[in-house]
Amino acid sequence: MVVKTDRVFGNYLNGRWKEKDQSPIESINPSNTKEIVGYVQNSKAEDVEEAVEAAETASRPWRKLTGAERGSYLFKAANILEERLDDIAETLAREMGKTLPESKGETARGVAILRYYAGEGMRADGDVIPSTDSKALMFSKRVPLGVVGVITPWNFPVAIPVWKIAPALIYGNTVVFKPATEAAVTAAKVVECFADAGLPDGVINFVTGSGRVIGDALVGHEKVHGLTFTGSEQTGRQIGRTAAERGAKYQLEMGGKNPVIIAEDADLALAVEATISGAFRSTGQKCTATSRVIVAEEVLQPFQKLLVAKTKEITIGNAIDDGIWMGPSASEAQLKTVLDYIEIGKQEGADVLCGGERMTGGNFTEGYFVEPTIFSNVKSDMRIAQEEIFGPVIALIVAKDLEDALAIANDSRYGLSASIFTTNIQKMLTFIEDMDAGLVRVNAESAGVELQAPFGGMKSSSSHSREQGQAAKEFYTSIKTVFVKGQ
Template identity: 50%
Template structure:
């Protein structure tokens, strides 16, 4: 069992926390993974003050030198990847193969942003007087508050923290309550890499106390948040109220469209992969598959057969495809939504509850669940469930399929399966999402490519890749005019 601590101003501490939280393994509730302190507003204040004190020296450090520290962190993360992947799996239930992939992605993110220290940060413009030097420079925003979710407890923190540091900002990071132990282990890597005291500060605790204190703190210049729409909207309101910069990545209700001419075997395989891996607990997971009506029977038969063959097992098993959901609250929410789906008239094809095996009775497992005869306006089609649930929606042709795909408040990711070039381009022109896939699954994006959504899936900003510079820096326009 791991006893985690906060990290404030270069010191591991329990701060002023009077209580600790306990994380149980969602695959086996008899196992305690660890504990972490429930920090409060006073601890957040100390962390922000430490970040503020460290800012002048960090932003003055040469960008290649900052990059070297990130490069060192990547090597340390790779060295400890096996142990951290196992911890990640035990804390939040992600299958070990996917956890190992996330650790590789984390190292790649650190290396990518290490290289940012050697890239251009401004442009030169012609001056109208023919004498002056007119150019732009990018400067750090200041202290960045980082609030991260539990479903990618290594990759998402790193794709926020690494660019913040590369561009000269300091950080106060609060992980989700269900990922505090993994977050602590990642913070130890960053500290071991040699980051100066106060450059990254780590505060564990409840969102309602530590999280709100960070979001509301006047010493935080920018906020980057990934999580629910309800909380994201509160983050935005707080930031606007005091003039802080903010970046939000929130929910999705991601569709895959299957056209009549598609490779149905491929479409079924990738749709199930995107819907069920990580127990559907990805903001980019496929939760709706919109199928041209003439192929609904054969495609549904394919999906059901593949869903029933999925391996539901302890996530530490090397062949695990589908593990548990993260906690009891999430489990109850998903099962309740499944019951409401049946009550609303959808037909349950397979799954719908816990597995009928004693070996998995001690965890939060839900069988892969498929519905058909789903109304496009129903909860199953409109609301993010964040679980292993897929709704099959029939459409009379591509135009109706696109209309159904777009008729939700979210716009994160969308896919189409087709061999027809005209259909591909019609989808690319019409689909309302920040990420579009042709003959690929909605989940996943390369670590160097921009990530983000439209509508209520994000604040219309982008994370990852070169796009990150837009959020973590401000542009200065500079004119230098000679006196002679």
């Protein structure tokens, strides 16, 4: 039996929700593919044009508001999002397959991000600079870019849009937001919170549809002065090239192949718990998820034994059911990618310690479920140790000592996050200094960063800019230097 919904979400353009007669795109529940969560617009390039024109028209009056005035809208949006937390979290769980507790946590984080950036409207936006002219005043001030294009992935359909949109708005920009189609119903409900907070017409605009159509039109539009993107490396690089060719500012976050190092003096119980959480929470569908576990050979056997035992205790099922620890892959395409990489690992000669199969039958029949999978005897040059899988698959790699472990950890084109488990202060300091990653964590899982801290990667993980915290100001504004001399 197919469970349908009548809810069709339009584009939000110039302060109005607009639906078109064109065939909408259905959003499928990956826990139960017989359920349709909702429908969104299959938009065209002309819809992007309308959105950008609305954003540009709204840009000048919006930037003329004080930071406190702009912040008041974000406070209202935060309160509305908080009031609707349960509904939005359930939609997230049904649409993307993230478990309900995780979905509630992500939505609550969205509330906190909005409140954080609302407060940014009252912070300093420049510096007084000494002038060589004693009769002059010289200072700098931050000014908005103008229209900012926001392109987000499906794995964090509340948190990532909010942590991009909130700073864009508070620093005086207007926004055109294009979410991933797989999670666009959740994104629409987030946009409803901004709309119902009473933002002026055109300040935030929302367009759904194909990345090839909508994304390309947004990235190439001459009136879009800033582009912020989280997603695949291939798409990010194309966005960067297009933006650079026309002189637009861009910010790219593009994934990782994140290691955790287990030193011989590690607290193994703590290390196993954090490794499982980092690797398998959200079904491994985090850019900061643990995918390589580099273990000192002295503790390989006890660590491996405990890791497998704890992994087999994971409860898997429908994301909205009570007691479920891990949900499905977010889509059929993502499931296929994960299963393909599991086969690649087997063909490369790695050993499957546990998992390695799609889950079928019973409650798994209509969903995209895959077993959490652990490979051993993995070499650093294998594809499963080098390429981002974005699923619940980890590769165990043996290291002789910390120097060897760091060499293996840095043997990657990516440099997003990394962690180490050790009780030795010198090893901690060496890891912090020598690990080539934008986020390094000690005795904590590789996944996760606090909203007030800068977030971003090194090497091919990023365009080397940073999101979140006050670091976001660097991207969403330009510096204007002012020189004033009296008569």
